[in-house]
Amino acid sequence: MREDLRSALRAMLANRGFTFIAVLTIGIGIGASTTIFGWIRTVLLHPLPGATNASRIVSLENTADDGHPLTTSFLDFTDYRDHLKLADVTLRKIQPLIIGEEPNPARAWGEVVSGNFFPVLGVQPEIGRFFSSEESTDAQNAHPVVVISHGYWVSHYGSSPAAIGQTLHINRTPFTVIGVAPLAFHGSWAGLDMEMWVPVTMYGQLTHTGIWMLEDRKTRNFEMLARLKPGVHLAEANQEAQALAANMAKADADADNGVGLVFMPLSKSHFGAEAVLLKPLGILMGASALMLLTVCANIASLLLARATARRKEFSIRLAMGARPARLTRQLLTEALALALAGALLGLLLTRWLTGALNWLAPGNSTPLLNAHRFDWEVLLFSAGLAAFVAVAAGMAPALSAVRADVNQVLNEARGLGTSGESHHLRKVFVVAEVALAVMALIGAGLFVKNFQRSRQMDPGFIAEGVAVASFDLSTAGYNARQADDFCTRLREKLEHTPSVTAVSYDDSLPLGSSGGNWEDLEIQGYVPRLNENMKIYRDLISPGFFDLMKIPLLAGRDFDLHDSATRLHDDPIQKVMIVNQEFVRRFLPGRDPLGHRVRGWGEWFTIVGVVQTVKYHQITESPEPYIYVPIRQVYRPEYGLTFHVRTSGSVPEAIASIRREARQIDPGLLLLDAQPLTEYIAGSLYGQRVAASLLTVLGGISILLAAVGLYGLMSYSVAERTSEIGIRMTLGAQRATVMSMVLKQGLVMALLGLAIGTVASLAAARLVSAALGAISPADPAVYLAAVAFTIMMALLSVAIPAWRAMRVDPMVALRYQ
Incomplete structure (x- = not known):
């Protein structure tokens, strides 16, 4: 040889x-x-580097009546965690974080996770420790501790063991660094590099929203992973999951009726790069x-x-x-x-x-x-x-x-x-x-x-000439009134900027990678078919949104400043809604939609307008029903916020104007993303x-x-x-x-x-x-x-x-x- x-x-x-x-x-x-x-290998075969025996880790997802994938609520998760015997279940959610205090805050990306996150994934700390049994309980806002990544430890603490015990201000709240994740571990999202992990029970303090989000079974903000017990196969685990979901649908019919539960390989997950x-x-x-x-x-x-x-x-x-x-x-x-x-x-x-x-x-x-x-x-x-x-x-x-x-x-x-x-x-x-x-x-x-x-397909709106900028007001400690004040002031400043022709804001950008937001609806006079999914995607918008996006209003009226969250004089508050053509075709065929009532968020809304159906998730998608609600009537800062600015001039100049004016209003508020709308919607075609x-x-x-x-x-x-x-x-x-x-x-x-x-x-x-x-x-x-x-x-x-x-x-x- x-x-x-x-x-x-x-x-x-x-x-x-x-x-x-x-x-x-x-x-x-x-x-x-x-x-x-x-x-x-990174995205599909080994999406969890650093995890032990990762082949046993699978995705656990909720499903709607028609099989559409859903995220989960904290209360549903705790039931799954406590009652599933064939798998250990953990919770996760990507969370943008503001690190430090004024005048120079920085941004980091982390995950809010359940206390059993690291044990379920089989990850051991580089130094320090992970969450203790006390910190893994469901007691809310009780344990302000954080685990940082190896990369963050090296870049911000010089690999010093003295990092353990240090105070790190996250979203204007002090947290104590208790451990460092190993070099190989980057989080639970394939292809992404997370920098820190915070207990999900601190979510209310982290987002300055109180504890209601973790106590509302209908608020589905989280995703789940699970580790199958030794010798357990997916088919066995799914039998147990289906039985548990059926029991929960009866016990909590208001929130879980029609909600299924399914285990699947990570490569087939509906959330993330996979x-x-x-x-x-x-x-x-x-x-x-x-x-x-x-x-x-x-x-x-x-x-x-x-x-x-x-x-x-x-x-x-x-x-x-x-x-x-x-x-x-x-x-x-x-x-x-x-x-x-x-x-x-x-x-x-x-x-x-x-x-x-x-x-x-x-x-x-x-x-x-x-x-x-x-x-x-x-x-x-x-x-x-x-x-x-x-x-x-x-x-x-x-x-x-x-x-x-x-x-x-x-x-x-x-x-x-x-x-x-x-x-x-x-x-x-x-x-x-x-x-x-x-x-x-x-x-x-x-x-x-x-x-x-x-x-080249028409999305139903005109993205050219529009700049978008996203904020997370909850991380800055804003309540709903402060958020409304910020939006009003920023809108007024931008409207007086040369070359700006229209300004609006919403909480759900179209054709992005986030998946969008939905609400479980009841439509007056409509009886859902067997297994029909009534979780309808929605957008909370300010007046002028349709004009800015060039979405035709086909019937009725647009929202105006009178569609407020507060009572004007002695007039009662009228909750209103605008729906798209597909909503009318599917739920109200042959009927006048104007004046029709729809129940969502626990209240009745009156349809006051109909707009053209546009593309919401994928440019090649079939028409789907969609609703719009005045942002002031149901908005919470944790929903997120995106400003839209249409300009007759340069889009980069419009982005610079948004940054400048927002910083003048609140120097400590970080802008998450700012880019042309055309670039943003390119994410749907990635x-x-x-x-x-x-x-x-x-x-x-x-x-x-x-x-x-x-x-x-x-x-x-x-x-x-x-x-x-x-x-x-x-x-x-x-x-x-x-x-x-x-x-x-x-x-x-x-x-x-x-x-x-x-x-x-x-x-x-x-x-x-x-x-x-x-x-x-x-x-x-x-x-x-x-x-x-x-x-x-x-x-x-x-x-x-x-x-x-x-x-x-x-x-x-x-x-x-």
Whole structure:
């Protein structure tokens, strides 16, 4: 084996050009595949780094009557925690935090978690401790303690053990640092890097909302994880969960009627990065597999060409008694050496490519985790790919070399025969390259067009020219009256800003990644169907919202300043609501919606207007009912707040105005996110953008490799047939005839691969049709474009060898070889 390696290294150094091309090709293939594997591992396979026996940890979700996923309430969680016997359940919620005090507060991202969070995940502290049994009780606002991440400990405390016991002001409330999480642990959200963890029982103090949110079973603000007990399977756990949910639906019918409970693998969770990236990453893995097969075919073709040049050497060795297995081992070792060198290059490329998911992420402040970690799994995956490439690409050349007829090869060396087997094999590999490249190209085309078509779809409102800025007033200690005062003052200041044409605010931005807010409704005179979901998504808005967003008002009136949360003079408060067209179509068909009453938030609201249905969650979604309520009538600071500013000038200048004016009103209030609305709603297309962008790269590389393979084969063919071409031209063949002969040979292979790849693409596209919401998986324009581009690349690849053949000098050709 050692001698084989020496021989392989000598061969690589002796043919530097060949080695460079082969290693670069393999490196690109392995680098892309390893990068995508790193993303899949981080988001889907190992979303909880640092957790012990993470394969036993699953997602636990509530569901509505129709199966729609729901978040959970604290009271429901405590029932699940106390009554489920087959799993240990924990609670979590992402929470933006304000650290420090005026005049220089900073922002951090953390999680509010139940007291059993770290034991359920199986995480041990780096230093200090986690929550004690006393701190894990349900006593609210009793234990102001915080656990910080390893990264926060290093950056803010210099890794000093003295950090334990320090006071950290979080949302203007003093907390005591009790522990540091281990280096490997970044929280319970795949792909995100959390900085601290606070007991959920401090949520009221943390958000300055009191204790009502944890005592209201209808307030569903949290998500759950669970660890299955040893030997318990998902099916068993789900049987217990369904039975418990049924009992709770009877015991707490007002809040839990129709609410289901289901365990599922983390990769299928509806909350977090898994929900957005599951399909795109699966598709990318399939595309990278196609590209890797293209790489194998390309390298096999190159190795065949080199093996053909060494046929005399191999035949002499066989004639002298060398065993075929010995030659096979040597050739596979040479292929393995190339593959290992390519794998090393691939790992270097992976270091650069791994940030692509972050580059493509929507513009917000969420702390993204580096999606790639170099460890034994990555090295093992890369080594496995290298071995696969070595065997897949090296086996055909090795078998071709050892199966050759020794007498025939020696006669060929004296000009008494021709070499055909390796040439035919190279043709097969080139056809396979073209077919695989066409599949990758069509896949890229479908997802690019789907992404472009989705971006061009009318969301029902005009996002261009609008700046949005989000605040969390509860973290600053605002109550509802203070929040209303802040909004009124900021709105007045912004309305007097030059170039600002409209200002409004709400609590639920459309087409974002947050999932939106909903309310369980009762509609006067409407009887819900069996298992019908009456949890309707909603937005709390200020007057002028529809005008700013350019959402047409179809009937009735808009909200005005009289739609207040307080009594005006001696007039009674009228709770009012505006609904969309789909709400009317589904719940009030053939009836006048104006004046109709709807119950939500425990009170009756009167419909005073109808607006056009717009897109709320996904640009490709079907119409769904939606309601709007005056923000002053039901708003609480913990709901969040987003200002919208439409400007006739520069959107970045409008964002700067929001920052400036908000800081003048309250210097200690942090602005969470500020960006153009067009950038914000791009978050709803993140998965499509990832698939479209990276499939384009993979498809481009695949078609380039196929073109290089076709060019190499035709160049070799022309060189091999130089004498034949000289004889043809001496006998009167025209140069154009010679050129067309070479063109025809190359194009036949290209067209055969094109036909195979197109048919295979039609079959494969149907498997991902669900991810192509805006176009058909058989979109003719995409297929025609891919066909045209492939033919163009084939013509370019064949044209140069054909031109060389046409310019062969007959006299020189007759003396060739």
